[in-house]
Amino acid sequence: MPRFAANLSMMFTEYAFLDRFKAAADAGFRAVEYLFPYDHPAFEVADRLHAAGLEQALFNMPPGNWAAGERGLAALPGRQDEFRANVAVALDYARALGCPRLHAMAGITAGLDRATAEATYIDNIRFAADLLADAGITVLLEPINSRNMPGYFIAHQHQALDLIDRIDRPNVLVQLDLYHAQIMDGDLTTLIHAMQGRFGHVQIASVPDRHEPDEGELNYPHLYAVLDRLGYDGWIGCEYNPRGQTTAGLGWFAPYRTQA
Ligand SMILES: O=C(O)C(=O)[C@H](O)CO
Ligand SMILES: [Mg+2]
Numbered sequence: 242m243p244r245f246a247a248n249l250s251m252m253f254t255e256y257a258f259l260d261r262f263k264a265a266a267d268a269g270f271r272a273v274e275y276l277f278p279y280d281h282p283a284f285e286v287a288d289r290l291h292a293a294g295l296e297q298a299l300f301n302m303p304p305g306n307w308a309a310g311e312r313g314l315a316a317l318p319g320r321q322d323e324f325r326a327n328v329a330v331a332l333d334y335a336r337a338l339g340c341p342r343l344h345a346m347a348g349i350t351a352g353l354d355r356a357t358a359e360a361t362y363i364d365n366i367r368f369a370a371d372l373l374a375d376a377g378i379t380v381l382l383e384p385i386n387s388r389n390m391p392g393y394f395i396a397h398q399h400q401a402l403d404l405i406d407r408i409d410r411p412n413v414l415v416q417l418d419l420y421h422a423q424i425m426d427g428d429l430t431t432l433i434h435a436m437q438g439r440f441g442h443v444q445i446a447s448v449p450d451r452h453e454p455d456e457g458e459l460n461y462p463h464l465y466a467v468l469d470r471l472g473y474d475g476w477i478g479c480e481y482n483p484r485g486q487t488t489a490g491l492g493w494f495a496p497y498r499t500q501a
Pocket of ligand 2: 383418444480
């Protein structure tokens with residue numbers, strides 16, 4: 242049975258961030274993910290997580306200047322020192338939260354020399370993987386669709402798989418966001434089978450509107466069954482924008498709530 246993690250960057254936004262943990266637990270979730278916890282001290286975030294009895298499934302390493310349009314640093318030549326300092330920051334938070342997965346965003350590399358960006362990325366992700374391995378943390382790489390994030394370093398699943406082969410570290414896996422994968426690649430049942438063992442986290446949202454997974458062109462109950470048959474026992478992150486009030490849109494979650 243699938244196990245779902247509420248994404249607190251997109252869900253329960255009716256509440257202040259630190260209050261979303263209890264809201265998610267009250268709605269029946271047993272795990273959460275979000276983009277960035279860094280506006281709050283790690284101990285404060287951990288206190289809310291633990292008070293709500295939740296697991297921390299995933300969060301992102303610091304992405305550079307998000308407000309200025311930066312979307313990660315890992316593939317940006319000349320930003321290696323900042324990226325590597327950010328890995329240490331994320332590690333501190335991951336230890337406080339007991340989080341075994343960190344997403345390393347690559348950055349907007351349109352206009353940059355591709356070979357240089359790839360070499361920078363491989364070196365940086367190797368650094369992150371080696372630093373995080375002792376803490377038992379997996380580094381995740383996520384292809385992001387070019388409609389939502391034009392110019393982002395990787396948009397297709399095969400690009401991430403190729404880079405992971407070249408990075409050659411056992412604790413580097415794909416963050417398989419099925420919303421992005423449908424937009425850029427499609428054929429998801431075959432794709433998931435082909436990627437068995439290569440992804441360490443899954444995320445979902447409706448396509449094309451990125452709402453609850455009960456509308457749009459994807460048959461998510463079929464995809465949950467595919468993941469189950471492959472023995473995927475990780476979390477499925479609900480990275481969607483609710484159509485309205487978060488709990489009003491959780492009808493899709495009812496059949497899975499006891500397994501959450
Ligand atoms: O954009 C996504 O789907 C993600 O999961 C990134 O972590 C945030 O942009
Ligand atoms: Mg995602």
